[in-house]
Amino acid sequence: xxxxxxxxxxxxxxxxxxxxxxxxxxxxxxxxxxxxxxxxxxxxxxxxxxxxxxxxxxxxxxxxxxxxxxxxxxxxxxxxxxxxxxxxxxxxxxxxxxxxxxxxxxxxxxxxxxxxxxxxxxxxxxxxxxxxxxxxxxxxxxxxxxxxxxxxxxxxxxxxxxxxxxxxxxxxxxxxxxxxxxxxxxxxxxxxxxxxxxxxxxxxxxxxxxxxxxxxxxxxxxxxxxxxxxxxxxxxxxxxxxxxxxxxxxxxxxxxxxxxxxxxxxxxxxxxxxxxxxxxxxxxxxxxxxxxxxxxxxxxxxxxxxxxxxxxxxxxxxxxxxxxxxxxxxxxxxxxxxxxxxxxxxxxxxxxxxxxxxxxxxxxxxxxx
Amino acid sequence: xxxxxxxxxxxxxxxxxxxxxxxxxxxxxxxxxxxxxxxxxxxxxxxxxxxxxxxxxxxxxxxxxxxxxxxxxxxxxxxxxxxxxxxxxxxxxxxxxxxxxxxxxxxxxxxxxxxxxxxxxxxxxxxxxxxxxxxxxxxxxxxxxxxxxxxxxxxxxxxxxxxxxxxxxxxxxxxxxxxxxxxxxxxxxxxxxxxxxxxxxxxxxxxxxxxxxxxxxxxxxxxxxxxxxxxxxxxxxxxxxxxxxxxxxxxxxxxxxxxxxxxxxxxxxxxxxxxxxxxxxxxxxxxxxxxxxxxxxxxxxxxxxxxxxxxxxxxxxxxxxxxxxxxxxxxxxxxxxxxxxxxxxxxxxxxxxxxxxxxxxxxxxxxxx
Numbered sequence: 089x090x091x092x093x094x095x096x097x098x099x100x101x102x103x104x105x106x107x108x109x110x111x112x113x114x115x116x117x118x119x120x121x122x123x124x125x126x127x128x129x130x131x132x133x134x135x136x137x138x139x140x141x142x143x144x145x146x147x148x149x150x151x152x153x154x155x156x157x158x159x160x161x162x163x164x165x166x167x168x169x170x171x172x173x174x175x176x177x178x179x180x181x182x183x184x185x186x187x188x189x190x191x192x193x194x195x196x197x198x199x200x201x202x203x204x205x206x207x208x209x210x211x212x213x214x215x216x217x218x219x220x221x222x223x224x225x226x227x228x229x230x231x232x233x234x235x236x237x238x239x240x241x242x243x244x245x246x247x248x249x250x251x252x253x254x255x256x257x258x259x260x261x262x263x264x265x266x267x268x269x270x271x272x273x274x275x276x277x278x279x280x281x282x283x284x285x286x287x288x289x290x291x292x293x294x295x296x297x298x299x300x301x302x303x304x305x306x307x308x309x310x311x312x313x314x315x316x317x318x319x320x321x322x323x324x325x326x327x328x329x330x331x332x333x334x335x336x337x338x339x340x341x342x343x344x345x346x347x348x349x350x351x352x353x354x355x356x357x358x359x360x361x362x363x364x365x366x367x368x369x370x371x372x373x374x375x376x377x378x379x380x381x382x383x384x385x386x387x388x389x390x391x392x393x394x395x396x397x398x399x400x401x402x403x404x405x406x407x408x409x410x411x412x413x414x415x416x417x418x419x420x421x422x423x424x425x426x427x428x429x430x431x432x433x434x435x436x437x438x439x440x441x442x443x444x445x446x447x448x449x450x451x452x453x454x455x456x457x
Numbered sequence: 458x459x460x461x462x463x464x465x466x467x468x469x470x471x472x473x474x475x476x477x478x479x480x481x482x483x484x485x486x487x488x489x490x491x492x493x494x495x496x497x498x499x500x501x502x503x504x505x506x507x508x509x510x511x512x513x514x515x516x517x518x519x520x521x522x523x524x525x526x527x528x529x530x531x532x533x534x535x536x537x538x539x540x541x542x543x544x545x546x547x548x549x550x551x552x553x554x555x556x557x558x559x560x561x562x563x564x565x566x567x568x569x570x571x572x573x574x575x576x577x578x579x580x581x582x583x584x585x586x587x588x589x590x591x592x593x594x595x596x597x598x599x600x601x602x603x604x605x606x607x608x609x610x611x612x613x614x615x616x617x618x619x620x621x622x623x624x625x626x627x628x629x630x631x632x633x634x635x636x637x638x639x640x641x642x643x644x645x646x647x648x649x650x651x652x653x654x655x656x657x658x659x660x661x662x663x664x665x666x667x668x669x670x671x672x673x674x675x676x677x678x679x680x681x682x683x684x685x686x687x688x689x690x691x692x693x694x695x696x697x698x699x700x701x702x703x704x705x706x707x708x709x710x711x712x713x714x715x716x717x718x719x720x721x722x723x724x725x726x727x728x729x730x731x732x733x734x735x736x737x738x739x740x741x742x743x744x745x746x747x748x749x750x751x752x753x754x755x756x757x758x759x760x761x762x763x764x765x766x767x768x769x770x771x772x773x774x775x776x777x778x779x780x781x782x783x784x785x786x787x788x789x790x791x792x793x794x795x796x797x798x799x800x801x802x803x804x805x806x807x808x809x810x811x812x813x814x815x816x817x818x819x820x821x822x823x824x825x826x
Contacts, residue, residue, distance in 0.1 A: 169542045173607070173614075176538075180609035183778070208577070211604065211615045235580065238542070240549035245542075246580045247616065409552070 090307075092314050094230060095322040096250055103230060103254040103314050107303065110143050110218060110257035114151025117191070117216055120253045125214075127188040128155040129179050131202035133162045136194045136220045139263040144193055144218070155191070156182045160201060164350040167197045167236045169245060175205040189214045189252070195221035195268070196228035196355060200246070203234030207249030217251045220260040222272025223356050226279065226313035229254050231321040231334075237350070241407060242342045256314075258307055269301065271356030273391045276309050278363060279316040281384055282336050283428050287312040291387060299391070333430045336422040337363030340445065343407040347399045357395060360388050361448055368444045370423040375431055380424070396456035401445050408441070459676075461683050463599060464691040465619055472599060472623040472683050476672065479512050479587060479626035483520025486560070486585055489622045494583075496557040497524040498548050500571035502531045505563045505589045508632040513562055513587070524560070525551045529570060533719040536566045536605045538614060544574040558583045558621070564590035564637070565597035565724060569615070572603030576618030586620045589629040591641025592725050595648065595682035598623050600690040600703075606719070610776065611711045625683075627676055638670065640725030642760045645678050647732060648685040650753055651705050652797050656681040660756060668760070702799045705791040706732030709814065712776040716768045726764060729757050730817055737813045738805055739792040749796065765825035770814050777810070 089106030104116065118124055128148060132141070137159060148155045158178045160171055179188075192202030192215060199217050206215035219229035235246020261269065273291075280288035287309065291298065294305045317334065324331040341362025345353060353361070367385055370376035397404075408419050418434045419441070425431045458475030473485065487493055497517060501510070506528060517524045527547045529540055548557075561571030561584060568586055575584035588598035604615020630638065642660075649657035656678065660667065663674040686703065693700040710731025714722060722730070736753055739745035766773075777788050787803045788810070794800045 169538055169545075173538045176614050177607055177609060180607060180613055208604075208614045208616055210613060211602065211617055233580065235577075238546055238549060240546060244549055244579060245545050245577045247577055248580055 090311055092311065092318055094250075094318045096232070099250045099252075101251055101253055103256065103318065105225075105256045105258070105307065105310055105314065107258050107307075109255050110140060110260065111147050113144060113191070113216075113218060113255055114147040114149070114153050116253060116255060117153070117189070118151055120216075121189070121214065124153060125187055125189040126154070127182065127184050128153050128191050129182065129184050129188060130155050130157045130191045130193060131160065131175060131198060131205065132157065132193040133160055133195070133198055135162055136198075136260070136263075140193065140220060140260055144191075148191075160198060162197070164197055164237070164345070164355065167201055168238075169236055172201055172205050172208075172236055175201065176209055179205070179209055184209065184213070186210050186213060189216060191216045191218060192229075193218045193220060194224070195219070196224045199224050199228040200234050200243070201236060203232070203249050203251065204236060204246055207234055207247040212249065214252045215249060217254045219254065219256055221264055222261055222269055222310070223275055223354075224272075225256045225261075225310055226272065227275045227317065229256070230314060230317045242346055242350075256310065258303065258310065261301060261306065268354060270299075270391060271354035273298070274356040274360040274363070274388065276313045277388055277391060278336055278359065279313040281363070281424070281428070282333050282430055283316045283320070284312055285427055287316070288387070288427075291391075295390060329432065332420075332422055332432055336424075336430060337366050339408070339419060339421050340365040340404070340441075340448075343404045344397055344399075346407040347403040348397065352398060353395055360392075360394055361397060361452065363388055364451075365444050365448055366421060366423060368447065369421060369436055369440060370425070372440055372444070373423060373433060373436060375423045375425045375433075380427065384424070393455065394452065396452045397449055401442060401449060404445055405438075405442065459680055461680065461687055463619075463687045465601070468619045468621075470620055470622055472625065472687065474594075474625045474627070474676065474679055474683065476627050476676075478624050479509060479629065480516050482513060482560070482585075482587060482624055483516040483518070483522050485622060485624060486522070486558070487520055489585075490558070490583065493522060494556055494558040495523070496551065496553050497522050497560050498551065498553050498557060499524050499526045499560045499562060500529065500544060500567060500574065501526065501562040502529055502564070502567050504531055505567075505629070505632075509562065509589060509629055513560075517560075529567060531566070533566055533606070533714070533724065536570055537607075538605055541570055541574050541577075541605055544570065545578055548574070548578055553578065553582070555579050555582060558585060560585045560587060561598075562587040562589060563593070564588070565593045568593050568597040569603050569612070570605060572601070572618050572620065573605060573615055576603055576616040581618065583621045584618065586623045588623065588625055590633055591630055591638055591679070592644055592723075593641075594625045594679055595641065596644045596686065598625070599683060599686045611715055611719075625679065627672065627679065630670060630675065637723060639668075639760055640723040642667065643725040643729040643732070643757065645682045646757055646760060647705055647728065648682040650732070650793070650797070651702050651799055652685045652689070653681055654796055656685070657756070657796075660760075664759060698801065701789075701791055701801055705793075705799060706735050708777070708788060708790050709734040709773070709810075709817075712773045713766055713768075715776040716772040717766065721767060722764055729761075729763055730766060730821065732757055733820075734813050734817055735790060735792060737816065738790060738809060739794070741809055741813070742792060742802060742805060744792050744794045744800055744802075749793070753793070762824065763821065765821045766818055770811060770818060773814055774807075774811065
């Protein structure tokens with residue numbers, strides 16, 4: 089078991105990572121809050137609840153905690169305000185008050201929606217994140233970003249709401265479908281590329297063991313990724329723009345997700361395509377040399393297969409316009425300037441963006457023939 | 458023109474009060490932000506826009522600001538998440554980004570919803586409040602509380618999001634229906650009762666001039682009320698519980714509003730009934746003497762008439778259970794302990810609450826025969 093501190097000045101918290109940590113959730117929650125919350129609102133989704141609900145329920149019960157469960161439908165397409173409203177109404181009907189807490193057990197969608205619901209219920213109650221997918225463990229559950237999608241774009245409604253505690257049980261990854269597991273690995277690869285050359289190397293060296301979900305390398309890459317995210321998020325308050333580095337691959341990634349109606353690709357897969365695009369753009373903008381670009385692109389592909397993107401180029405372009413990272417309508421790209429070095433650029437010509445998306449679409453069709 | 462500082466440590470701001478201040482909104486916004494926002498999203502409602510839209514539009518245009526207008530339907534029953542979603546989608550469609558701002562022109566519903574939309578759009582953009590009703594000027598626009606109602610209760614979804622600036626134009630009160638103006642006066646009376654004996658006295662002495670909306674006493678009571686709210690809100694970060702004093706009259710007031718479906722009474726009118734109830738409870742709990750109780754109750758009634766409450770007692774009681782001020786299901790009451798002295802009590806017997814609500818219902822029927 090490892091504990092990593094997220095040192096946000098206003099509200100620091102720990103991320104606990106290890107085998108079987110879910111069974112200790114109840115005890116840990118009381119220890120962090122310093123009290124028994126009046127009610128624990130567990131927000132989860134059926135597929136994960138089926139596997140791990142009993143473990144969590146027992147843990148809360150053993151700690152003497154009073155809990156009720158609200159389930160949200162699985163999948164990014166349900167990450168909307170309507171479902172959040174159902175959660176809030178459910179919380180009110182179960183008598184949750186300002187001394188209650190939200191406990192999120194699930195993947196990125198559950199973490200984002202439960203965190204958002206907690207942040208606006210009675211103007212904010214605490215949330216404890218229990219991410220159960222690799223993607224959520226290395227990304228969604230840490231950093232306090234919460235939110236839902238709107239028709240015009242992803243995560244357009246949301247809040248910053250830091251969790252009081254994050255508990256990551258590597259055991260829960262056992263029940264994860266292989267495609268979802270791979271999708272999470274792309275965010276791990278992102279962490280290696282943007283900030284941790286050792287992680288990048290481990291991903292090269294231990295590919296087989298990682299894909300086979302061996303405990304030791306899996307624990308290692310999760311810890312390393314969480315550290316990258318924790319460092320960036322902790323420093324963000326001081327450095328302002330630093331946090332944007334985490335959006336590497338997300339500018340085009342988000343546009344692809346939105347353009348395909350959040351149906352064809354998992355978030356991590358869209359980010360993988362987005363990273364391949366950002367690496368290409370970095371080469372063409374002469375911030376990155378071809379050798380490094382090939383090395384990185386090859387690593388991404390080696391953790392594939394990546395599903396095809398079946399949509400018109402201009403549809404993707406149209407969603408770039410409503411990206412949150414835009415300033416005054418101009419897309420901002422996080423480009424690479426070498427190993428673990430990034431640069432934010434707002435001067436990528438539209439013609440180059442079009443060319444790179446064309447190349448992605450062609451490439452994605454060929455590799456999925 | 459008067460400027461009152463709300464000294465919240467994290468984000469202090471000014472409340473500008475005076476005749477014709479709306480015409481200076483554009484200039485003031487640029488001065489406070491220190492820049493021209495990419496886009497100004499004006500959120501308003503048709504009745505106020507009809508009267509004051511041109512003044513605001515001219516002011517923004519003269520300052521070189523790029524604005525678009527989104528209207529929300531008038532009335533508390535539209536203060537819901539669905540309408541907020543429409544605002545957020547509208548903002549995205551108009552290309553609002555993180556450097557854009559929201560400008561709220563309207564009453565309490567507009568202030569609450571626009572503030573909430575600003576707080577969650579792209580995880581938060583600035584809001585400037587231009588409250589146009591008396592109620593909004595002395596209450597809703599100041600303090601950063603935003604939110605919408607859920608079926609189970611009022612303001613159950615929301616956030617704290619301090620405005621960057623509040624501009625109050627006493628001119629806009631001219632176009633306010635008399636019933637709405639009176640409803641706002643009840644929140645002014647609340648400020649006098651809880652914190653400002655001089656304001657209480659002015660409300661006694663200048664009743665006629667105030668009801669006739671004479672500029673001088675109106676400017677005076679708004680300034681005094683804003684000072685009360687600004688003081689409490691500024692001190693809240695240090696004193697924790699102090700802010701609850703502002704909820705005087707709101708425990709039963711909110712329950713009455715919810716039980717009557719937000720249709721029979723304006724917010725200020727419900728608060729007036731709630732204050733009368735809280736004063737009665739204070740007497741019965743022996744925290745307040747009968748003489749003061751009569752003096753205060755008489756002042757509230759003298760600014761009436763108050764419309765009847767047409768609903769069953771138990772329906773009101775059922776909504777007390779989901780009040781945000783509850784802790785572990787127990788209603789918390791802000792009671793009076795003398796002139797400008799309050800006490801929070803969670804030991805008011807249900808039998809007494811029932812008795813007092815019965816008395817309110819009887820009283821409200823008699824006075825509306």
